[in-house]
Amino acid sequence: MNGAGGRALVRALGVGALGGVVAQGLGLPLAWMLGPLLANLAASSRGLDVRVPEGLREALLGVMGLVLGSRVTPQLAERVLDWPLSVALLLAGVLASTAVASAWYRRRGFDPVSAWFAAAPGAMTAMILTGEKCGGDPARIAVSQSLRVVLVVVVLPPLFWALEAPEAEVVTAPARQPEALWLLLLLPVVIPLGRRLRLPTPALLGPLVxxxxxxxLGVASLTLPGWGMNLMLWVLGSAMGARFRGLQGASLGRYLVDAGVATALALAVLALFAEAIHQGLGVPRDVALLALAPGGIGEMAILAVALDLDPIYVAFHHLVRVVVLMVMAPFWASWLRRRRRSAPVPRDSGPGGGL
Structure with missing residues (x-):
């Protein structure tokens, strides 16, 4: 890391620490994620150079993957049999919420390609690249996708807190011997392995698997003390907020309105499908909503662990959603290209016409 990058990291963590202290003082849920996130979002949008290196972010995602994978127990297999129905409802919800959110983006002046790929709830990198190949606006898609993830992370914890949702029935792995900390030594191997296997979010899913x-198998599991979890949330929250360098003033406000309404619409639609999962399968309402929420797989896994909301169930459903979106993106792109080619071309109405 060069000198400028080191100073930017120190600023990001300093701003994040201030935000965490304020959020904790206000009694906000997940104070050490939301405080650093919002503080760095405000700082970066005002032009302050705040950055968290991708390598540090990936290392902490890897630790989170180890903690998440350590929740797996032999008893989990008994519950997996109920998951195909909830996955079917998840995919139906993804289709419905994408249609509703894309309709809103079209009303806000997005072209059809940008609207659809901006509205897709996940697989951010694939949506940006595929949308650009189809003729969409990559900047609009990228900002909309990024803001959606941030808005979901900001909205859900206070929502659960305000509604005082009952505590989920979480399948947890019992704490084992302290030497399970040796699992951390596996990160330099399993993160690159996840990349070689082309896993979505390899820094999280490689260690998780x-x-x-x-x-x-009952060999080992990793648990973290409260201060360790808050340390990870502080850095990861700072990284999320620092993404928006260069997006300032009126531009940020306009994108926030666009993404805010689209995210609210998507959440409302997905909440209906989450309620169906709750009523039909007995999955706790807050767990079902977090499993279907239109956030990134890494961010939703972090929330699931921090809120103690059945993280394996949540991560599995987000993984399915991301994989399906990535598989469907090329077919979706092909359909959009054919639709664009078959669309009638407006005739020029004479000199100066067609404007």
Whole structure:
């Protein structure tokens, strides 16, 4: 890391620490994620150079993956049999929420391609790249996707807190011997392995799979003390907020309105499908909503662990959603290209016409 990058990291963590202290003083839920996130979002939008290196972010996502995988127990297999129905409802909800959110983006002046790919609830990188290949606006898609993730992270914890949702029935792995900390030594191996296997969010899912196997077999599991979890949330929250360098003033306000309404619409639609999962399968309402929420897989896994809301169930459903979106994106792109080619071209109405 060069000198400028080091100073930017110190600023990001300093701003994040201030935000965390304020959020904790206000009694906000997940204070050490929301406080650093909002403080760095405000700082970056005002032009302050705040950055968290991708390598540091990935390392902490890897630790989170180990913690998440350590929740796997042999008893989990009994509950997996109920998941195909909830996955079907998830995919129906993804289709419905994408249609509703894209209709809103069209009303806000997005072209059809940008509207659809901005509204897709997940697989951010794939949506940006595929949308650009189809002729969409990559900047609009990227900002809309990023703001959606941030808005979901900001909205859900206070929502659960305000509604005083009952505590979920979480399947947790019992704490094992302290030497389970040796799992941290696996990160330099399992994160690159996740990349080679082309896993979505490899820094999270590579460690998750390995820790899940070890925990499920009763070999070892990793748990963190409260201060360790808050340390991770502080850095990861700062990283999320620092994404928006260069997006300032009126531009940020306009994008926030666009993404805010689209996210609210998507959440409302997905909440209906979450309620169907709750009523039909007995999954706690807050767990079902978090499993269907239109956030990123890494961010939603962090929330699930921090809120103690059945993180394996949540992560599995977000993984399915991301994989399906990535598989469907090329077919979706092909359909949009054919639709664009078959659309009638407006005739020029004479000199100066067609404007």
């Amino acid at each position: 390995v820790a899940g196997l070890l925990s499920g």
